[in-house]
Every structure is written in structure tokens, then in C-alpha cells.
Amino acid sequence: MNILVCIKQVPDVSTLKADAATNALPIESAPNIVNTLDTYALETAVLLKDADAEIKVFALTMGPEAAKEALKSSLSVGADKAYRVSDVSLENSDTLATSYTLSRAVKTIEAREGLTFDLILCGKQTLDGDTAQVGAQLAEHLGYPQITAALEISTGDGKVRARRETGDGYEVLETALPAVVTISKTAYEPRYASVKTKMAANRAEIPVLTVEDLELDAARIGLTGSPTKIKSTYTPKRKTGGIKLEEEDGVIAAEKLAALLSDAGII
Numbered sequence: 001m002n003i004l005v006c007i008k009q010v011p012d013v014s015t016l017k018a019d020a021a022t023n024a025l026p027i028e029s030a031p032n033i034v035n036t037l038d039t040y041a042l043e044t045a046v047l048l049k050d051a052d053a054e055i056k057v058f059a060l061t062m063g064p065e066a067a068k069e070a071l072k073s074s075l076s077v078g079a080d081k082a083y084r085v086s087d088v089s090l091e092n093s094d095t096l097a098t099s100y101t102l103s104r105a106v107k108t109i110e111a112r113e114g115l116t117f118d119l120i121l122c123g124k125q126t127l128d129g130d131t132a133q134v135g136a137q138l139a140e141h142l143g144y145p146q147i148t149a150a151l152e153i154s155t156g157d158g159k160v161r162a163r164r165e166t167g168d169g170y171e172v173l174e175t176a177l178p179a180v181v182t183i184s185k186t187a188y189e190p191r192y193a194s195v196k197t198k199m200a201a202n203r204a205e206i207p208v209l210t211v212e213d214l215e216l217d218a219a220r221i222g223l224t225g226s227p228t229k230i231k232s233t234y235t236p237k238r239k240t241g242g243i244k245l246e247e248e249d250g251v252i253a254a255e256k257l258a259a260l261l262s263d264a265g266i267i
């Protein structure tokens with residue numbers, strides 16, 4: 001079985017502090033990390049590989065030169081091979097253009113490696129874009145079934161079975177392979193790299209795929225191929241003033257709140 005894990009390099013938003021004067025977030029000053037849920041997706045793949053030596057795990061990213069570090073990191077914790085998609089015409093791609101590009105990369109890598117990917121894993125969502133759209137869209141482009149927000153998965157008999165959290169509890173879904181599964185925060189923590197695996201990852205060759213290699217339709221990438229339009233961006237206004245009701249008794253707090261709203265002419 002062959003597994004492909006989609007990896008996105010993101011700024012470590014936990015290190016960011018808003019500029020007090022402008023409220024802007026200086027994203028460029030944040031160090032780059034592998035998107036957290038992608039590290040869980042990779043660990044899920046590597047755990048399957050630990051149990052079956054026939055399994056090969058590939059990592060794929062679409063990103064600039066710096067994103068090579070995210071792939072090296074993936075190689076150091078169990079991926080067997082990594083590919084990076086990069087091309088200046090991919091700038092300004094939204095999630096639809098990104099997922100289309102990744103779907104073409106899946107097919108191109110399959111042809112180059114002479115294999116098919118049975119399972120494609122993504123993180124459920126990213127720390128920066130945070131849309132949770134790419135995994136689902138990738139499945140649609142490929143025409144594969146998808147299971148989203150999985151907490152654990154198992155495979156067998158040409159199927160993948162996934163446990164996922166719902167508003168009411170848990171559900172277990174099963175679908176035929178090949179399939180796309182997006183991974184939520186799992187019960188197990190991703191493993192750490194050793195000095196030896198880091199050194200091996202540093203030496204690994206990471207092929208780069210371009211728009212030409214992927215035979216991408218120019219109308220479906222970059223700004224032209226991105227139906228998402230950003231109308232405006234703004235910093236939310238900081239709220240000031242207000243009244244905090246700190247009564248321990250909820251009934252008394254509700255009565256006070258009703259009186260305040262009534263005095264203000266709201267109710």
C-alpha cells in the first residue's frame with residue numbers, strides 16, 4: 001500500500017504578538033513549522049507503515065523553497081520520499097487552485113514512481129488559512145471518497161475505516177480505497193526525529209514539480225483560477241467599557257441583566 005501525506009508549511013502563529021500600535025500581526029517574523037495537524041496525519045501514516053513493511057509513505061507540499069524544510073522534517077520522522085510543487089504561476093492560488101494543483105501532483109507522482117496511492121492523508125485544517133477546504137476539494141478533484149476529521153484510522157480488505165468525532169459523540173465510517181482522509185488531533189503524539197534520521201533527511205533529494213511537469217491548466221491556477229476574492233481586510237475593533245456581572249447565583253445575574261437591558265431600552 002502507498003500513502004501520500006499532504007504537508008503545508010505555516011508560520012508558527014503561537015509565537016505571534018500583535019503590534020500594539022497597529023494591531024497588525026507580523027507574520028513574516030514568525031518561524032515556519034509543519035502545520036500541526038499535518039504532523040498527526042504523517043504520524044498516522046507512519047504508524048500504519050510500522051505495522052506493515054510493504055507500506056511506503058510519501059510527503060507532498062506546494063510551497064516556496066523554504067517549504068523544503070517541512071519536507072525534510074517529514075522525511076526525518078518516517079516519510080520515505082518527498083516531493084515539492086513550486087512555480088511562480090502558482091502564486092495567489094486560493095484553496096480551489098491549490099487542491100487542483102495537488103490533485104495533478106498526485107497523478108504525476110504516481111506516473112513517475114510507477115505506483116498508485118491507496119490513501120491520501122491531509123490535516124483537517126491549517127493554522128494559518130484555517131479553511132479546512134483543501135482535503136475535501138482534493139478528494140473531489142480526484143473523484144475519490146473522503147472521510148474528514150478522523151481521530152484514528154485502520155485499513156484492510158481494500159477499505160479504510162475511520163473514527164471521527166461528531167457533535168453527539170463518535171462515529172465510525174468506512175469507505176473503499178483509494179480515498180482521502182483528513183486527520184484531526186489524534187490520541188497519539190507525533191514522534192521526534194533522531195540526529196541520525198535528521199542527517200539522512202538533510203541528504204535526501206527532494207524533486208520539484210513545476211506547472212509544466214503537472215500539465216496544469218493555466219486558467220485553473222493562480223489568481224485567474226481562484227474564485228475566492230478578498231474584498232477587504234480589517235483589524236477588529238477592541239471593545240472597551242461594558243459591565244461584567246459577577247454574581248455567583250445565575251438567577252440573580254439574569255435578573256440584574258434583564259434590569260440593565262430594560263434601563264437601556266433594549267428590552
Ligand SMILES: Cc1cc2nc3c(=O)[nH]c(=O)nc-3n(C[C@H](O)[C@H](O)[C@H](O)COP(=O)(O)OP(=O)(O)OC[C@H]3O[C@@H](n4cnc5c(N)ncnc54)[C@H](O)[C@@H]3O)c2cc1C
Pocket residue numbers: 006007008035037038060061062063090091092093094095096098099102121122123124125126128129130131132133134135226228229230
Ligand atoms: C485570493 C487568494 C490568494 C492567495 N494567495 C496565496 C499566495 O500567493 N501564497 C500562499 O501561500 N497562499 C495564498 N493564499 C492562501 C492559500 O489559498 C491557502 O494557503 C491554501 O489554499 C491552503 O488553504 P488553507 O491554509 O485554508 O488549508 P486547509 O484547507 O485548512 O488545509 C487542509 C489540509 O490540506 C493540506 N494542504 C493545504 N495547503 C497545502 C499545500 N500548500 N501543500 C500541501 N498540502 C496542503 C494540508 O494537509 C492541510 O492540513 C491565497 C488565498 C486566496 C483566497
